[in-house]
Amino acid sequence: MDFRYFPAPAKLNLMLHIIGRREDGFHLLQTVFQFLDYCDEIGLRLRADGRVNRVTDIHALPAGDDLVVKAATLFARLIDDFPGVDIDIRKKIPMGGGLGGGSSDAATVLLVLNSLCGRKLSVDQLAGAGLQLGADVPLFIRGHACWAEGVGEKIQPVALPEPWFLVLDPGVHVSTAEVFSHSDLTRSSPLTTIAAFLEGAGRNDCVPVVQKQYPEIASAMQWLDKYSPAKLTGTGACVFAEFATQEQAQQVFEQMPMKYKGFIAKGLNRSPLLDLV
The missing domain is CATH 3.30.230.10 (Ribosomal Protein S5; domain 2)
Known part of the structure; x- marks a missing residue:
């Protein structure tokens, strides 16, 4: 087999x-x-x-x-x-x-x-x-x-909308345990709702700590921010930005500094695996 x-x-x-x-x-x-x-x-x-x-x-x-x-x-x-x-x-x-x-x-x-x-x-x-x-x-x-x-x-x-994303890898390893144990981490954000998120509210509470501890990530977000609001996924290290079309994401990707790795991908509300099992 x-x-x-x-x-x-x-x-x-x-x-x-x-x-x-x-x-x-x-x-x-x-x-x-x-x-x-x-x-x-x-x-x-x-x-x-x-x-x-x-x-x-x-x-x-x-x-x-x-x-x-x-x-x-x-x-x-x-x-x-x-x-x-x-x-x-x-x-x-x-x-x-x-x-x-x-x-x-x-x-x-x-x-x-x-x-x-x-x-x-x-x-x-x-x-x-x-x-x-x-x-x-x-x-x-x-x-x-x-x-x-x-x-x-x-x-x-x-x-959710299914936009295009440029995902950038700054090339560092983030310790999730270190981030979640950091004394500066916000642990008391007010409850929010799905509706509020869909209207544009929402952030990543890990960003201030991660940017402080990992300047490479702060620098990557600063660069990406010039083109579209840069966000951190989880505790990182990857950062991403949203674009309306693949072409827009590609234009920014082609300007990405050589020190970074990255890729373009489309957001999906349904896993492609579900059609196979």
């Missing part, structure tokens, strides 16, 4: 408000997620010995730490007669950029394995399992642009 490949789309946090903190230390959020038509490709090939095997050599990510391996191992515990699987990853989404690549890869593994093994689990069961791997995994499993609250697990689908 040959590998079959499936998309694992990137996402953007279009806004991120931190409205409180739980006793266990987790922050309470309000955020909006939208997918991008910019995807990793996950190849799966069923085995016959029950083993989970990642065939891709990713130097910076040992197989045992990879969410795709953890997702397949978790799925194996949830069903009877798991056949085993080989996993190949064609990585395109920048790692550690706030674009959700690891979570999306894990969600694709769960959804596709469930399909290949006879759909033994419901979407709700898969989302519940995915939450054990990370707060973002359920949103990729459900596959719709959404408004999320709590620690990211309370999800409500939303219909």
Whole structure:
């Protein structure tokens, strides 16, 4: 049996408000997620010995730490007669950029394995399992642009405009734990609403801390701001700006300084994976 490949789309946090903190230390959020038509490709090939095997050599990510391996191992515990699987990853989404690549890869593994093994689990069961791997995994499993609250697990689908985005990678790694533990981080933003966001309200409460700690990101946002309001996705490091057309985004992309990497992608309200599983 040959590998079959499936998309694992990137996402953007279009806004991120931190409205409180739980006793266990987790922050309470309000955020909006939208997918991008910019995807990793996950190849799966069923085995016959029950083993989970990642065939891709990713130097910076040992197989045992990879969410795709953890997702397949978790799925194996949830069903009877798991056949085993080989996993190949064609990585395109920048790692550690706030674009959700690891979570999306894990969600694709769960959804596709469930399909290949006879759909033994419901979407709700898969989302519940995915939450054990990370707060973002359920949103990729459900596959719709959404408004999320709590620690990211309370999800409500939303219909958003689907503009073009220029996404810029400043080339630094942001420690999410460092940002969320910083004494200057705002943790008491007032509650907002979906309606207010759709009317233009909303920001990313992590921006002041991230710009202070990572001047490369501050510089990237300053450059992008000249063309369209620059935003930070999650805690970064990637920043993005919205454009009405692909041509407008391309014009700015062609002026991007050589020190940055970047790409152009269209916002999607529905994950391309849903049409395949």
